[in-house]
Amino acid sequence: MADWTSRAGQGWWRGPAGVRAGWRGLAYLLIALVLVAVEIAGLAWLKPPWVRPTALLTPRIILLNEVLLLVPIYLASLAMARAEGREVAAFGLRQPRPVRALAGGLAAGIAVLSLLIGLLWGGGLARISLQGLGLVASLASLAAWLVVSLLVGVTEELGFRGYPLVALARGIGFWPAALLTSLVFALLHVSNGGESVTGILNVFGAGMILCLARQRTGGLWWPIGFHTGWDFAQNVIFGTHDSGQGCAGALLSTLPVGPAWLSGGLTGPEGSVIGLGVELAVALTILRLLPARRDDFDMDQRGPSG
Template identity: 35%
Template sequence: MTQLVELGSERWLKPGRYRRVRALAWLAVLAVLCVLTFNIAADTTLRAAGLLSGEPFTTRAAAPSGARLAAVLVGSIAMLGVYSLAVRWGEARVAAEIGLKPMAKELSAGIAIGGAIMAIIMAILWSAGWAVIEAGPVTGVAEAAKQAVQSAAIEETLMRLVIFRTLWRAFGVWPALVATALLFGGLHLSNPDASLFGAICLIAGEGIGAGLYLLTGRVWMSIGMHAGWNFALGWVFGSAVSGLDSFASGPLRTHPAEGVATLLSGGGFGPEASVAALVVSLAGSAICLTLAVRKGRLAA
C-alpha cells in the first residue's frame, strides 16, 4: 500500500533551499485565494439575483435561505476551481485531491459517516440522561443545509488541502496532523460558550477528517463527514453547533438535562463539548488513523 495524498514537489514546493519557507508562503497564498474566491463568488451570485446590496460580505442574511444555499454552492465550486488552477500554476500538477469522478460516492459516504457519528454521540447523551431530546416544529431545511455546506466546504478545503497538506510537505505528516488539529480547536475558542474542554473535544475529532483524506487521497469524504456531522447536530437534533445556534431546526430539539454538569451535557456550546463527544471522537480518530497507518497512507 502507498501514500495517496499528493503533496506537490514542483515550483513553490520543489526540493531545495528555503523549501519550508516557500511551503508556508504558498499556504498563505492558497488560503487567501480560497477564502476570497468563496466570498466573492457567493456575493456575486446574490447580487446578480438582486438579493444583495450594501457592503460586500455583510448583508447575506437578508436574502432567502434557498438563495443563500445556492450562493454557497456556487462559492464552493468557484473556490475549488480556483484552488485547482492555483495548484496547476504553483505546483505544476493536476489537483487529484478534488478529482470529480469519485465525488458523489465519497461525499455520500462521508455524509453517512458524519451523521452516524453524531447519532452515536446523541444516543449516549440521551441514554445517560445528560441531555433531553424532544420533538419540535420543523423549520427551514435550506438554511441548515446552507450552514452545513458552507462550514464543511470552507473548513475542510483549508484544513486538509491547504494547511495540512502544505505543512506535511514542509515538516512531515505527524507535525502537520498535530498543528492542524490544534488550529482547528483553537479557532473555535472564540465561539459562544467556548471552553478549553470544548476545544479539546474538537481536536480529538480532527483525526476523523484527516484520516478520511489520507485513506482516499481526496477531500470529498472529509467534506461530506463534516457536513453530515453539522447537519445532523444542528438540524436533525436541533442543537447548537460549536456554540452557534444559527441552524434552522428539524424534527427534534436537544438541550442539556437540568442539573447535569457541563462536561457531561456540553452546556451552551452543545454536545460537541461533552464527554460523549470526546470519547466517540477519539475512537473515530483512532480507527481512521490506524487504518491509514496500516495501509501505508502516511509515508514520508
C-alpha cells in the same frame, strides 16, 4: 512558475526540492487572508442587510458565510496549484469513486453524531423534543440544511485538509502536518462566542480524525461527507446548540441537562467530554475499517524540501 517553485537550492528559502514546504503553506495562508480582508472591507463599505447577526443560525446565513470563505480558499489553492504546475483537484478532490466516498462519509457522520446524542440522552444529559414542523416544512428544511452542510464540508476540508496538509506533509511528514493543521483548525474556533475548552479539544480531535480519514481514503471526499453528516445531524436533525447558537428549522430540539462538561452545555454536544471518547472510538474504527490508500501525493514520502 512551476519551474521557479521546484528549482533546487540551498538555504532558508529553498531546499533540494525547491521552495520549502513551510513557505508554500505560508504563501497559501497569506493569499487566503488577503482575499478575506478584501471581502470584509467590501462588506463593511456596502453594509448589506443580510450580514446582520440573527438569533438563530439559518441555511441562508451559513450559505453566504461559506461562499465568502470558499472563494478565497479556492483562489489560494488555485494560485498555489498553478505555481506548482498542478490542478486544484490534485489536492484531494481527484480520487476513484468520489460519490461513494462522499456517501460513506455522510452516513458515518450522521451515525457518529447520533451516537453521541444517544449517549447524552441515555445518561440523562440531554432532553429531546419534537419541534412540530409540518411535512413540507421539514422536507424543505432538510434539503436546505443538507446543501449548506455540504458547502461547509467542502470549504473547511479543502481549506485545512487540502493544499495546506499536502504542502506541509511533503516537508515535515504527514502526522506533524496533521497536528499543525488541526491545531490551527481548533484555534480558529476559539472566536466562536459559545465555545468552551472541551469544545476546542473536541474540534482538535475532529481535525485529527479528518486527517486520518484523508490519509486512509487517499482523498477529501470521505472527510467532506463525514463533516457534512456531522453538521447536518447536529443542526437540522437534532437541533443542538452549535458553539452557543441555535439553528432554525430543526426537526428536534436537544437541550443540555446537568454539568456543562458532561452535557456540553450551550456549546452543544461538542462541548461534552463524552465527545472525546466518541472521537477515540471513531479513530479506532477508521483504522480498522478504512484500508490505507494513496492519492496523487504520497504524503508519507517526506520530500527533502522541508
